[in-house]
Amino acid sequence: MSGATNWSAIGMFAIFVAFTLGITAWAARRTRTRADFYAAGGGVSGFKNGLAIAGDYMSAASFLGISSQIFGFGYDGLIYSIGFLVGWPVILFLMAERLRNLGRYTFADVASFRFAQTPVRCFAAVSTLAVVLFYLIAQMVGAGQLIQLLFGLQYLYAVVIVGVLMTLYVLFGGMIATTWVQIIKAVLLLGCATFMALAVLYQFGFSVEALFARAVQVKTDIASAGGLGADQAAAKGGSIMGPGTFLTDPVSAISLGIALMFGTAGLPHILMRFFTVPDARQARISVLWATGWIGYFYILTFIIGFGAIVLVGTNPAWVDAAGALRSGNMAAIHLAEAIGGNLFLGFVSAVAFATILAVVAGLTLSGASAVSHDLYASVFRKGQAKSDEELRVSRWTVVVLALLAIGLGVAFEKINVAFMVGLAFALAASGNFPVLILSLFWKGCTTRGVVAGGTAGVVLALVLTILSKSIWVDILHNPKPIFPYIYPAIFSMPVAFLTIWIVSLLDTSPRAAVDRKGYLHQRVRAETGIGADGASAH
């Protein structure tokens, strides 16, 4: 199927595009002010926002990446899924309601609430753009590769199509259209994954044990065909039921755990979703729905991955003699074809494309709001910008970001997508997350502390990544990595916390007194929402 034009996939995707563009046209008529554009007027219900969050979060990387990881390594894929999920309860307990009560359009509203606006917003905007750009590159490259394979389109065309469609959604429909694209995509993806998991389980009389046993058998057969003795082959086959080679050293395991868990709580496009609901109660309800949907989705992914071992891993059309996929990470896509033939393959392909579109739309909107709301309106115009002026800047930024995303998507065609996603999470966990937590919970936190610590965390995460094997050896071709681990967050996140703490303690500036004095009032508003009423109305 690779490279051949798949008309059923293109047809179904065309229906999705036509439908979502219709919604965008409808949303465009409702997008008049910056509140509409950034936050859908604050009128999204908790249930809808929960679905939209799930839609924003369940990227093609998690659907295709994790199911392929399970296909290859079995149990290890589940470790990833769990890490992606456990950030959500923490977001609910510590952040969701406070974000809603303190902020209006961007997480920088919250981070800078009691601090000097200019320095904190500059930091927040830069760190938002860094996270958004890395995540965008990952999504664009993923999109290009996926569409090339599924639809038989050229990589360049695929990237341009994603860029143009995403621009149309965000430019005209703002947050309203973005939210609906995410909701539709979430429903499609959940429906599609449910069907696949049920179809797999059906073949095993709904016994997961029977599914696992068969998967172990398949892996054992592949190992013995590869020349291993009976005992070794059985051990190799059985290894898919436990944690294996994927996390070799303890430091990397914990570091990845930190990045996944706390990175989620620092992703600007995710945090932004809490400004679309009317109040703290709806913010809370949206996290419950999101956690439920995402958890359910990861359990499905696990079944799909094991189903792929059995149904895809035995088909020589898709795997080579060693049992590795010819197509890289398309296990779920092949499984769709094995289950439902060409038509279902087309449907899943269209859903995968829709998935990427929804995620890039959310990312672009959050990047644009960082430029227009934080940099232009708050820093450059000192909060005096009119709604129309701010909107104009935001829309131009959308166009610039889209061009940038297309350009970078083409330039980084060969980059490892999972690595870029990991980097975005590490940056978010090392910059935005410590800044938000300490500004929300520590009275002594000051402007200088936040800016110094947040910057230290982001820069250290970047530098350690450059010095690690992924870049220092694989891209820059040095013989040995200077930083011996794969993931930086175990060092960069504590450094950020520590720097904020020390710099704040030593800060004796007049501004620091104002910062500390503001804490109690900030806390009242964060806890009760008093003063936040109608925050999204103007």
Added chain:
Amino acid sequence: MAEPEADDSGRYDEVLADPRYQRLVKRRGRFTWLLTAIMLAAYYGYILLIAFDKEVLARPIGGGVTSLGIPIGVGIILLAIVLTGLYVRRANKEYDPLVRALRDGAPQ
């Protein structure tokens, strides 16, 4: 936007002095940090197990191939959902009425 305290400053001082506010903050704080601690302990316990003793998770249970890691892994996913559910239920029932009373109680 830049200085939102300006308008509501007096009202915030009233709420700060209100014993109901102190009670709300204390109760909710205790509950949320407890839930956070449970989630962190479960997740990092799991990660440490992976880091230092992979064998435990790979051990088969019930005579088949299904390993102990499967119920533990799925259990952590379910725990995350249950904990969020517990918090939302208590917040809706207990904290929201308190917050509402505070908001209505404080004069304009």
